[in-house]
Amino acid sequence: FKNNFIxxxxxxxKKNFLYRFNHKMTxxxxxxxxxxxxxxxxxxxxxxxGSRLGVSIEYAHSAKILGETIARNNLKLVYGGxxxxxxxxxxxxxRKNNGRxxxxxxxxxxxxxxxxxxxxxxxITEDMHERKKxxxxxxxMIIALPGGIGxxxxxxxxxxxxxxxxxDKPIYLLNILGYWDNFIHSxxxxxxxxxxxxxxxxxxxxxxxVDAIFLDLKKEGLIESYE
Ligand code: AMP
Numbered sequence: 001f002k003n004n005f006i007x008x009x010x011x012x013x014k015k016n017f018l019y020r021f022n023h024k025m026t027x028x029x030x031x032x033x034x035x036x037x038x039x040x041x042x043x044x045x046x047x048x049x050g051s052r053l054g055v056s057i058e059y060a061h062s063a064k065i066l067g068e069t070i071a072r073n074n075l076k077l078v079y080g081g082x083x084x085x086x087x088x089x090x091x092x093x094x095r096k097n098n099g100r101x102x103x104x105x106x107x108x109x110x111x112x113x114x115x116x117x118x119x120x121x122x123x124i125t126e127d128m129h130e131r132k133k134x135x136x137x138x139x140x141m142i143i144a145l146p147g148g149i150g151x152x153x154x155x156x157x158x159x160x161x162x163x164x165x166x167x168d169k170p171i172y173l174l175n176i177l178g179y180w181d182n183f184i185h186s187x188x189x190x191x192x193x194x195x196x197x198x199x200x201x202x203x204x205x206x207x208x209x210v211d212a213i214f215l216d217l218k219k220e221g222l223i224e225s226y227e
Contacts, residue, residue, distance in 0.1 A: 040140065040222075041140075041221075041222060041223065041224070042075065042140045042141050042170075042217060042222045042223055043075060043076060043140055044075060044076035044077075044078050044102070044138060044139045044140050044141075045070055045075055045076070045077060045078065045139060045140070045141055045142070045143060046078040046079070046135050046136065046138075046139035046141070046142045046143070047066070047077060047078070047079045047090060047142075047143050047144075047145065048079075048080075048142065048143070048144045048145065048147060048150075048151045048154040048155055049063060049079075049085070049086040049087055049090060049144070049145035049146065049147045049151055050085045050086045050087070050145070050146055050147030050148050050150075050151055051080075051082055051084050051085040051086075051087055051113055051147070051148070051150060052084075052085040052086070052147075052148060053085050053086060053089070054085075054086070054146055056176075056177055058176055058177055059086055059145070059146050059176055059177075059179075060086060060089045062145065062174060062176045062209070062210060063086040063089040063090040063093070063145060064089055064090070064093040065093075065210045066090060066093075066143070066145070066174070066210045067089070067090045067091065067092070067093030067094035067095075067096075067097070067099065068093050068094070068097050069210055069214060070094050070099055071093075071094045071095075071097035071098060071099025071100075072097060072099075072227055073214070073223065073225075073226060073227060074100075075099075075100075075223075076099075076100040076101070076102060076139075077090070077091065077094045077099055077100070077101045077102070078101075078102045078104070078135050078138050078139040079091060079101070079102075079103060079104070079135070080103065080104060080105065080113065080131065080135070081103025081104050081105030081113070081115055081116055081119075081122055081123070082103075082105065082109070082113030082114055082115065082116060083113070083114040083115070083116040084113055084114050085147075086145055086146070086147065087113070088114070088116065090145075091103065091116050091119060092116075095118065095119055100120050100121075101119040101120050101121065102119075102120070102121045102122075102123065102135075102138055103115070103116050103119050103121070103122045103123070104123050104125060104131050104134045104135050104138075105122065105123070105124055105125065105131065106124070106125050106126070106127050106128050106130070106131045107124050107125070107126065108127070110124065132154060132157065135154075136158070136161075136167075139169070140169060141169050141170040141171070141172070141217075141222070142155075142158050142169055142170070142171045142172070143171075143172045143173075143174055143213065144171070144172070144173050144174065144180075145174045145176070146174075146176055146177075146179040146180075152183075155171075155173075158171055159171065159203050159204060162203045162204075163200065163203065170205070170217075170220075170222065171203060171204035171205070172204065172205050172206075172207055172213050172216075173204055173205070173206045173207070174207060174209075174210065174213065175206050175207065175208050176208075176209075180206060184206060187200070187201075188201075214226045
């Protein structure tokens with residue numbers, strides 16, 4: 001792969017990926033949330049996951065399978081651009097299987113998160129906000145793996161934007177070892193307590209394995225086939 005290093009300070013050279021960054025977001029769903037997901041075929045997947053490995057090897061194992069699966073199915077991986085924790089495992093597995101990858105790293109974290117420069121496209125952004133927006137604007141759907149506060153923040157933003165009707169991108173939680181169970185419990189409690197509409201349960205799907213996510217994407221007609 002030819003590396004594309006695009007420093008976002010250099011606004012004129014952002015044509016490859018950052019051009020979408022400045023596009024106005026359009027309202028695509030009504031505020032009640034949509035029951036069926038958009039039928040637009042998925043080409044790129046934004047993954048949020050931990051910059052740490054977590055205590056169980058199962059987390060890294062699933063990240064590895066997800067990286068392979070994205071590559072094998074000729075989809076593009078969009079992620080935070082780091083080479084540590086689950087992020088690193090995911091990207092390395094996708095790279096080893098000749099997958100296309102867009103890594104988006106804010107310049108303040110290039111050392112801490114070991115910016116993974118040996119991927120097809122690596123972008124350095126001005127700040128965290130720009131990072132998230134570039135990831136969002138360049139992906140068709142979102143998967144959240146286990147992770148820490150950063151993962152939660154990214155996931156919550158996507159769910160919030162969906163609630164506001166700013167997008168209708170499918171969101172999946174990869175519930176490895178029941179990692180998201182407590183979150184789902186809290187989410188349901190928020191609905192019960194009247195701070196969130198019932199339809200909010202349609203904002204994301206919960207799958208127990210990578211295989212389950214891809215089978216569901218196929219069932220929904222969001223990918224043609226899956227191997
Ligand atoms: P964590 O889940 O805390 O291990 O972090 C996962 C990823 O989220 C890391 O790449 C963090 O740098 C990133 N992250 C944390 N906070 C933010 C933020 N406010 N905006 C963008 N990325 C973030």
